[in-house]
Amino acid sequence: MRIKELQILVYEYDTVVDLPEADQKLLLAAREAAKNAYAPYSKFCVGAALLLENGEIVLGSNQENADFTDGLCAERVAIFYANSTFPDVAVKALAVTAKNTNGLIEGPAQPCGSCRQVLVETEARYKRNIRVIMDGRKRIQVLEGADNLLPFAFKPNALG
Numbered sequence: 088m089r090i091k092e093l094q095i096l097v098y099e100y101d102t103v104v105d106l107p108e109a110d111q112k113l114l115l116a117a118r119e120a121a122k123n124a125y126a127p128y129s130k131f132c133v134g135a136a137l138l139l140e141n142g143e144i145v146l147g148s149n150q151e152n153a154d155f156t157d158g159l160c161a162e163r164v165a166i167f168y169a170n171s172t173f174p175d176v177a178v179k180a181l182a183v184t185a186k187n188t189n190g191l192i193e194g195p196a197q198p199c200g201s202c203r204q205v206l207v208e209t210e211a212r213y214k215r216n217i218r219v220i221m222d223g224r225k226r227i228q229v230l231e232g233a234d235n236l237l238p239f240a241f242k243p244n245a246l247g
Contacts, residue, residue, distance in 0.1 A: 093238055098229040106227065110182070110220050113138050117182040117222065118191075120146035120161065127151060130188050133196065135161035137169050138180040140215075145169040162202040166209055177213035181206065184222035195221035195228040198236060206233035207240040 100106050103114055113136045121134030126149055133149040147165025151158040162183055169178060185196035198206065198219075210217055216232035230236060 095235045095238070096231065097235075100227040100229070103222075103227065106220070106229075109138070110180070110218075110229065113144065113180055113182040114184065114220055114222055114227070116144050116146060117161075117184045117220075120148045120165075121184055121186055122148075124148040124161065125150045128153070128155070131185060132187070133161040133183065133185045135165040135184075136182045137165045137178050139169060139173055140177045140179055141173065143169075143173060143176070145172070160199055160202050162198050163205050166205055170209070170212075177215045178209055178217050179215070180218035180220065182220040182222065191222070191224040193224050195223040195226060197221055200237075203233060203237040204240060207237055207242060210234070211243050 103111055106114065116136035117134040120136055121132045124132035124134065126132045128151050135147040137145040139145060145165050145168055147161045147168060149158065149161045150164060162181065183196045183198060185192045206217055210233050219230040219233060219236060221228045234240065
């Protein structure tokens with residue numbers, strides 16, 4: 088038996104103004120995108136903003152459905168729109184935020200498992216890490232790459 092330890096670097100910031108300017112802009116765009124969420128059931132509004140290599144910012148918000156399995160997360164809305172509109176342009180960064188009936192959530196908004204998988208696939212597609220900025224009222228966390236969200240991801244090379 089062997090024991091291996093994984094280390095993940097997480098950069099934490101207290102407020103949005105503590106972030107680098109480009110990250111501030113992206114996170115504020117994600118907060119605006121959350122206003123467009125369609126979340127009549129959960130009341131959990133998520134906004135995502137992608138910064139593409141060409142400088143474009145693409146927004147997404149969660150879209151619920153009475154059959155919960157037919158809804159789509161903000162991150163995937165943004166990524167799929169970016170991939171279909173700018174198919175040859177890599178994603179540089181993703182900011183994600185969430186609010187409920189009490190306002191911005193306390194802890195950083197973290198992508199779900201399906202969104203993590205799509206982020207890893209997007210990194211593999213463009214051969215570039217995606218900076219992930221996760222917003223929360225008490226702290227903001229930044230990761231340098233989706234692999235940090237899903238270290239044992241199923242990647243295209245696993246298909247053999």
